[in-house]
Amino acid sequence: MRRKIYLFGDSITEESFGDGGWGASLAHHFSRMVDVVLRGYSGYNTRWALRVVERVFPAEAEEEAGSGGGAVPLAVTVFFGANDACLPDRCSAFQHVPVDEYKLNLKAIVSFLKKRWPTTELLLITPPPIDEAGRLLYPFIENQLGLPERTNEAAGAYAKACVSVAGECGLPVLDLWNKMQQNPDWRKIYLRDGLHLTELGNRVVFEEVICKLRETGLSLETLPVDLPLIAEIDPTDPLRSFQQ
Template sequence: MAVPYPQVVLFGDSLFQGAAKTADGFSFQGALQDQCMRRFDVVNRGFSGYNTSNALKALPQIFAMPTEGGPKLRYLFILLGANDASLKRSVDNQHVPRPKFKENLTRIITHPNITAHKPKIFLITPPPLDEMRMKVVDLENGYHDVSRKAKISASYSEAVREVAAENPGVTLIDLWKALMAAAIEKTPGFDPAVAVLGDPESEVRGYLEQLLPDGLHMSAEAYRIFYDMVQPHLGSEWADTREEDKVGYLLPDWRDAPWLEEGIQS
């Protein structure tokens, strides 16, 4: 019988779909897979444009109940909300009201197809929004005004914090705070007590320009910051052991393979 590798699943929208890309020599998903090599499969289930309502409806087609001989979901990282937080439109509407967004997130993390695997679940706040850049991009794409606002997007990140706090056993990864802190640190003279980077009221994009090139999606540098937040949560199964490079392997190191004793050589 084939050996089913347990899975680390990235479930979300374009921010996870884009995690597979290689930009400036870095890939978030590639870095995760390298960290988990021979122990877990890193599976990308990021869907551009999806909000939590879309994700909830598609969930049974993405996550199957555990079966004998089938892969087990060990780690689940959920990054949704950037599209839910968009402004309501008569066409191309992705908006989900904040209360419904929280309800959807809760239904996702408590869905039987998820809980049956007993995974470690991580809720990730959407990154900050550079509304100033977003407006330029939206106008270039034919919209009459900006499709998202920084303050509203920030409130959806706060909603993710609330859902994580309301569900014991769920771990929060606050990407919004980490990226904003990195941007403020590299924006000389900016006072975060007065305004927020990327908000038209501040009139300052600062270093968000480097972290969010189109105002919404992350650069390689931003993904590196994100990876540094995720990395410590993976590997407790094999970290701090004398044979750290082998512990957790589903198939043995070639020197330890039982078929060597049988005289089978390549």
């Protein structure tokens, strides 16, 4: 059975299978080796994700994994925080989760996944930076205050909390908030609406996820290919290659 990598997150994950998306790029990168499975939920925060995590990863999958072994995923990316970081006094306040609760929720999600699949690699991803001017141009709901519902400062606090949780849990983390801001033009080249990613922004996530997975031992060099490659098939006796 071909192994899986799950992508668990909010809209930045849900959109990742679009043209040039980081999830689609992962699926292409690991073709013939791993199925990349999308579990992205637009608008979700960690409070809601924790409430539904057992439905996203049901017990039936655990039982299947226990019986055959093949269903245990190789890795799960956990990419939440952009919605938790909505400000409590702005137009998207219903999505806000206090940063202390955000940390507890992340730890609970990690604990759930580790209990379900002890050998699965988990990768935490921080929320990206926020271009506040861009958010004013693309409000999700009516913005009567005329103020951005997110700020880069707030997103940075949640990114720092995500990095902290990764350290406490002994997990790798992709600090996207800091990584993207290393480029002085990050607002224009990485974000299309002040929050969601451009094709170049998706490329950053894809390349960083590949690097983090490689550090855990998951790479093109270490993973088996599904069924014989064409170069391995004997042209004088092709069917013999499928007897293994």
